[in-house]
Amino acid sequence: MARSLITLPERVVRGESFRVRTLLQHPMESGFRVGADGRLLPRDIVRRFRCLYNGELVIEAELSPAIAANPFIEFSVRAVDSGSLLFEWSGDNGFAQREQRPLIVA
Amino acid sequence: MNTLNRRRLIAAAGGLWLLRPAAATPESLAAALRDFSGGAPLRDGRVQLDIAPLVDNGNTVPVGVSVPGVPAEQVQALALFTERNPQSEVLRAQFGPRAGERSLATRMRLATSQQLVAAAKLTDGSCWVQRVDVIVTLSACLE
Numbered sequence: 001m002a003r004s005l006i007t008l009p010e011r012v013v014r015g016e017s018f019r020v021r022t023l024l025q026h027p028m029e030s031g032f033r034v035g036a037d038g039r040l041l042p043r044d045i046v047r048r049f050r051c052l053y054n055g056e057l058v059i060e061a062e063l064s065p066a067i068a069a070n071p072f073i074e075f076s077v078r079a080v081d082s083g084s085l086l087f088e089w090s091g092d093n094g095f096a097q098r099e100q101r102p103l104i105v106a
Numbered sequence: 107m108n109t110l111n112r113r114r115l116i117a118a119a120g121g122l123w124l125l126r127p128a129a130a131t132p133e134s135l136a137a138a139l140r141d142f143s144g145g146a147p148l149r150d151g152r153v154q155l156d157i158a159p160l161v162d163n164g165n166t167v168p169v170g171v172s173v174p175g176v177p178a179e180q181v182q183a184l185a186l187f188t189e190r191n192p193q194s195e196v197l198r199a200q201f202g203p204r205a206g207e208r209s210l211a212t213r214m215r216l217a218t219s220q221q222l223v224a225a226a227k228l229t230d231g232s233c234w235v236q237r238v239d240v241i242v243t244l245s246a247c248l249e
Contacts, residue, residue, distance in 0.1 A: 068215050078205065
C-alpha cells in the first residue's frame, strides 16, 4: 500500500466549491529511462485517477509518463451533502489504491 | 583538430542520448490534439496554462490549467500536451456532476525547452487551446 496525502477542508459550506489536493507515493517509472545494465527500465506508472463524491463522479483523469514521480493532482469539488470522498488510483503492474475521506457540509 | 573532434564526439553522444526514446513531434502533438478535440477546430483563448516561463528542474514542474470566464458546467474536459517529451500526452481530465471550478493543477516532467499546450473542450463542442513556451535548464532524465 503506497502512502498518500490528501488535503481537504474538514467543513465546507453547501453549494460552494473547495479545493482538494492529492499526492500519492509512486515512482512513475516512465519506461524511457535506461537502467544500469543498459536496458530500458520497464514502464510502471499510475494510469488513472478518479474521485467520487457520495458515489457521483467529480473528476476522472488519465495520467502519462510525463507526470512527475509521486503524482500530485489538485482539483475542485462542489459541496452538496455530508458524506465522503473516495479517491481511486490504478496503474501498471496491477497497481490499485483507494482512499476515503469524510466530509462535513454545513 | 584533436580537441575539435573530441568535442564533436561528445556533442554527438549527447545528442544521441536525447534522441534515444522516440520523441514526440509537432505531428504527434497535432494528432493528440485532434484526438482530444474530436475534429473540432482549435481556437486560441479561454483556457489558461499556468507555468513558470523558466524552469530550473524539469523533473517536477508545477502546472495549472483553468478556464477563466467560462461557467463551470460548460467545461467538459481539460488536457495538457507537450511538443518534445517522448510522448505528447501529459494529462487528460473529464469532469463529473460533482466537480467545482474546472481547474486542475499537477506536477509534470519536461525533457527539454519546448512548447506546452493546454486544451479545454466545452459542452458546445468547441475546443480552445493555449500554447506556452518554456525554457528548461535541467532536463528530466529522458522525460
